[in-house]
């Protein structure tokens with residue numbers, strides 16, 4: 507039997523462009539349904555120790571590193587895709603879903619074409635949360651739930 511192309515051609519769901527929140531952002535290129543798997547967060551899988559060694563105190567790269575629950579890190583500085591441009595929001599419309607060493611961005615509500623995609627970074631850093639650090643990680647999502655930062659609350 508000849509190979510048959512799937513009739514379900516899914517239209518590209520996202521587009522990267524300038525964002526009002528921060529730098530570049532990722533936007534819905536079509537309507538996206540709640541629960542839909544939008545995009546895989548790609549990058550090079552490295553250990554946390556390797557990430558520390560490679561990036562150390564260079565804070566500018568930290569938002570392209572995603573720490574998985576199993577303590578492995580997806581380094582989207584290398585081999586990353588559009589997903590690395592998704593901004594943080596304190597009232598997000600997406601959430602990251604881990605499956606082993608892979609990470610996917612899923613919609614947690616219906617998203618209209620043109621809306622910016624976002625998820626909660628819950629970033630944890632070892633430094634003290636000084637005013638300078640807070641400025642570095644300041645959130646400008648502009649939602650009523652804005653915490654002013656995308657650092658996770660101290661546990």
Ligand SMILES: [Zn+2]
Nearest residue numbers: 596645647652
């Ligand atoms: Zn915010």
